Amino acid sequence: MAAELEGSKSLSGLLSGLAQDTFYGHPGITEELLRSQLYPEVSPEEFRPFLMKMKGILKSIASADMDFNQLEAFLTAQTKKQGGITPEQAAVISKFWKSHKTKIRESLMNQSRWDSGLRGLSWRVDGKSQSRHSAQIHAPVAIMELEIGKSGQESEFLCLEFDELKVNQVLKKLSEVEESISTLMQPA
Amino acid sequence: MEGFSELRMDTKSKVTSQLVDFQWKLGMAVSSDSCRSHKYPYVTVMLKVADHSGQVTNKSFEMTIPQCQDFYRQFKEIAAVF
Numbered sequence: 237m238a239a240e241l242e243g244s245k246s247l248s249g250l251l252s253g254l255a256q257d258t259f260y261g262h263p264g265i266t267e268e269l270l271r272s273q274l275y276p277e278v279s280p281e282e283f284r285p286f287l288m289k290m291k292g293i294l295k296s297i298a299s300a301d302m303d304f305n306q307l308e309a310f311l312t313a314q315t316k317k318q319g320g321i322t323p324e325q326a327a328v329i330s331k332f333w334k335s336h337k338t339k340i341r342e343s344l345m346n347q348s349r350w351d352s353g354l355r356g357l358s359w360r361v362d363g364k365s366q367s368r369h370s371a372q373i374h375a376p377v378a379i380m381e382l383e384i385g386k387s388g389q390e391s392e393f394l395c396l397e398f399d400e401l402k403v404n405q406v407l408k409k410l411s412e413v414e415e416s417i418s419t420l421m422q423p424a
Numbered sequence: 425m426e427g428f429s430e431l432r433m434d435t436k437s438k439v440t441s442q443l444v445d446f447q448w449k450l451g452m453a454v455s456s457d458s459c460r461s462h463k464y465p466y467v468t469v470m471l472k473v474a475d476h477s478g479q480v481t482n483k484s485f486e487m488t489i490p491q492c493q494d495f496y497r498q499f500k501e502i503a504a505v506f
Contacts, residue, residue: 348456352485397440
């Protein structure tokens with residue numbers, strides 16, 4: 237293996253590039269770009285297996301959402317393998333995962349969400365003097381705008397009107413959700 | 425997500441709909457082809473809304489737990505204004 241590949245200096249940059257491509261879906265991070273920018277002294281033939289190895293390691297860590305104990309065990313095993321990684325490289329990978337774990341996890345979550353997500357919410361309260369929908373006068377009304385959309389698609393805006401009764405009905409539902417969440421989050 | 429009670433909101437749709445029903449589901453994503461170990465909870469909401477002509481449509485969307493908690497907080501703020 238070329239001496240440059242054994243070093244860990246450019247590895248951090250390589251892992252960032254891999255994350256951009258594999259998890260964040262940024263286009264244009266080619267193998268040739270990574271090689272020429274980070275390992276210009278290394279031939280493409282030597283670079284490819286190295287890149288695949290690092291990609292495989294990163295994907296394994298992300299796919300298993302490894303905690304730090306699992307990560308240590310996994311990387312140690314990689315250093316002991318034939319054609320594995322060096323302890324210095326293991327340290328770089330470990331540091332990278334610790335700082336990028338949350339963002340990568342979020343990207344993976346978004347990749348598997350195919351329904352619309354809530355992108356934005358704004359509201360105001362109007363004091364209405366008359367209403368098409370009810371005989372009440374001088375009753376405050378909340379106007380809420382929800383912005384929802386699927387990944388990569390334009391937003392849909394939903395504009396809803398709530399009187400006090402409606403708001404309380406929704407509040408009751410949301411407190412049920414909160415209760416369910418609390419129950420779920422309790423340690424088994 | 426911002427909430428504010430002044431008349432500054434610039435709505436993209438000027439026509440408002442009425443909320444007819446609000447249903448929710450709390451789910452847990454366990455695994456997917458992009459990640460074998462997700463373990464993240466999420467809330468799916470199904471709104472039945474009636475437009476000015478009375479036609480009812482379903483709108484559903486997903487929220488993360490923090491988003492859902494913020495959603496709840498916004499409604500509590502609205503109730504406080506009332």
